[in-house]
Amino acid sequence: MANNFLLGQDHFLSLPRPDVAVGPPTGAPDTTTLAAHDFDVDTRTGFMPPQQPLLRLPDEWELWEDTLDRAIASKLQLGSKVGLTEEEREISERWRARVREVRCCRRRWLWKISLTTLKLPILPTTELKKSEVLLRRAHLVLGWLMHFYIHTLPPTSPIVIPAPITLPVLQVSRDLQLPPVITYSDDVLYNWRFTNGQQVDSYGNDILPTVSNISAQTLFTGTSDEAEFYLSSARMELKGVEALELMRSMMDEMFVGDDIATRRITEYLHELAEIIKELGVMLLKVKEGCKPDVFYHEIRPWFRGEDSSEGGGKWVFEGLELDETLCRPTELSGASAGQSSLVHALDVFLGVDQFSHSSATVSPAHPGSSQTAGGKQPRSTFLKRMQGYMPRHHRAFLNHLANTPRPLRDFVLAKSSQANGESDGDGQRVLEAYNAAVGALKVFRDKHMIIVTLYIIGPARRKDAGSVVTSTSTSTASTSSPSSSKEKGETQAKREPLKGTGGTDLVKFLKSVRDQTKDALLEPSPSS
Numbered sequence: 001m002a003n004n005f006l007l008g009q010d011h012f013l014s015l016p017r018p019d020v021a022v023g024p025p026t027g028a029p030d031t032t033t034l035a036a037h038d039f040d041v042d043t044r045t046g047f048m049p050p051q052q053p054l055l056r057l058p059d060e061w062e063l064w065e066d067t068l069d070r071a072i073a074s075k076l077q078l079g080s081k082v083g084l085t086e087e088e089r090e091i092s093e094r095w096r097a098r099v100r101e102v103r104c105c106r107r108r109w110l111w112k113i114s115l116t117t118l119k120l121p122i123l124p125t126t127e128l129k130k131s132e133v134l135l136r137r138a139h140l141v142l143g144w145l146m147h148f149y150i151h152t153l154p155p156t157s158p159i160v161i162p163a164p165i166t167l168p169v170l171q172v173s174r175d176l177q178l179p180p181v182i183t184y185s186d187d188v189l190y191n192w193r194f195t196n197g198q199q200v201d202s203y204g205n206d207i208l209p210t211v212s213n214i215s216a217q218t219l220f221t222g223t224s225d226e227a228e229f230y231l232s233s234a235r236m237e238l239k240g241v242e243a244l245e246l247m248r249s250m251m252d253e254m255f256v257g258d259d260i261a262t263r264r265i266t267e268y269l270h271e272l273a274e275i276i277k278e279l280g281v282m283l284l285k286v287k288e289g290c291k292p293d294v295f296y297h298e299i300r301p302w303f304r305g306e307d308s309s310e311g312g313g314k315w316v317f318e319g320l321e322l323d324e325t326l327c328r329p330t331e332l333s334g335a336s337a338g339q340s341s342l343v344h345a346l347d348v349f350l351g352v353d354q355f356s357h358s359s360a361t362v363s364p365a366h367p368g369s370s371q372t373a374g375g376k377q378p379r380s381t382f383l384k385r386m387q388g389y390m391p392r393h394h395r396a397f398l399n400h401l402a403n404t405p406r407p408l409r410d411f412v413l414a415k416s417s418q419a420n421g422e423s424d425g426d427g428q429r430v431l432e433a434y435n436a437a438v439g440a441l442k443v444f445r446d447k448h449m450i451i452v453t454l455y456i457i458g459p460a461r462r463k464d465a466g467s468v469v470t471s472t473s474t475s476t477a478s479t480s481s482p483s484s485s486k487e488k489g490e491t492q493a494k495r496e497p498l499k500g501t502g503g504t505d506l507v508k509f510l511k512s513v514r515d516q517t518k519d520a521l522l523e524p525s526p527s528s
Contacts, residue, residue: 040393046241053190054137092152120164142169143182163319179331184339211235220302228289240342269433276440296459305334338386341394351409445514
């Protein structure tokens with residue numbers, strides 16, 4: 001098993017990792033700033049890894065894996081679930097007690113632990129630093145354990161995360177430079193396996209992930225709906241490879257910058273527009289395998305972070321005093337599609353981020369973030385915050401893309417407008433192609449709004465109206481007296497805006513991003 005998680009010795013993810021506090025070891029490159037493929041963006045699979053992610057940690061950390069296995073096998077239920085039975089409540093409490101007070105003396109790798117020790121040991125994380133792949137799996141497992149622990153609690157219970165989870169999840173997150181919560185990369189990028197288990201073909205060549213040969217690995221609910229929700233995003237990431245390749249080609253052509261390069265960029269932009277349209281079609285296909293009410297009531301609550309929890313209570317991280325290098329995290333938003341590096345890359349490359357990331361609209365203030373005078377957080381700050389939830393190498397890629405000396409939008413503007421104010425044919429055509437790509441991105445966001453309406457806004461309204469649909473009940477309409485209906489109406493009128501898992505005013509935020517994407521369209525130059 002020891003060799004299953006190792007990449008080639010020369011692969012940058014297998015090189016000695018720089019310690020956050022002291023920097024890279026002597027003679028070892030600092031892998032946080034490597035270029036080209038070292039952004040961990042594969043030319044064949046994009047932001048998805050070309051190899052199957054590690055499915056299980058080595059024996060030293062088997063106790064984490066075993067505890068996660070038990071949570072999944074026990075079919076733990078949300079503490080806020082309507083109609084939660086006493087048996088389901090007791091099952092969850094027994095599992096949480098196991099996290100707090102596990103008998104663990106039989107495991108050979110825990111032989112040093114006293115036989116009288118009952119509490120789950122705080123497993124060391126130092127050896128995990130040897131491999132980015134190990135750290136990624138540890139972040140996923142610990143994140144899942146923490147979210148299972150938090151979201152199975154009764155809604156009124158204080159949220160106190162036990163030290164055996166607190167310390168390793170904060171240490172691993174620090175080493176990965178990620179928040180200590182489940183992120184999009186945990187749900188999608190590193191949460192898949194090959195459906196048939198085969199990783200090499202008959203000739204010994206590595207098999208690459210495709211839209212048809214992967215399955216979701218770790219699930220909260222065990223439902224096909226949850227699996228399809230993750231896989232729909234994974235398929236879009238794989239399709240996005242074509243967009244990334246076109247970006248690379250256009251950047252090469254902009255370096256040349258002559259008339260032939262302009263014509264090629266025009267063609268590439270039209271191709272990019274078609275790929276973005278296909279991504280929109282794939283987005284809508286989630287409806288074929290994931291039911292909206294199942295997603296809203298049974299799946300989505302597991303992702304919630306501190307700033308989108310229904311109770312609004314603070315998370316308490318127990319045991320921080322045991323490691324003086326740690327401090328309480330301030331970034332605790334839930335997993336969100338806004339953490340997809342692919343969509344950010346499209347924004348940045350097209351220059352749309354100057355408009356769709358405008359600070360004209362605001363979202364609720366977040367701890368540790370800058371605020372406006374009115375106590376609101378600029379939306380541009382929110383989107384930048386979401387980049388902090390991406391793998392650090394992908395953040396470096398976006399930063400590289402944003403700091404290119406030849407931005408596409410500037411190139412198009414220059415080619416479409418001559419010094420005398422006139423425009424040539426090639427310049428007009430590249431401008432029209434650029435607008436086609438931006439327009440396709442705006443339509444993509446229209447489709448995202450359709451999904452949000454179907455999967456979040458609709459179920460939320462039905463919940464407020466007293467009609468909840470789940471996988472086990474098609475519809476439960478409440479019958480109420482006139483007075484109770486009036487009270488319910490008053491409650492609806494006073495309810496807070498619907499929050500996304502990232503903590504924003506969901507509807508206002510998404511509409512503003514969509515509408516301001518349209519503002520990135522360029523006006524044709526006036527003819528002479």
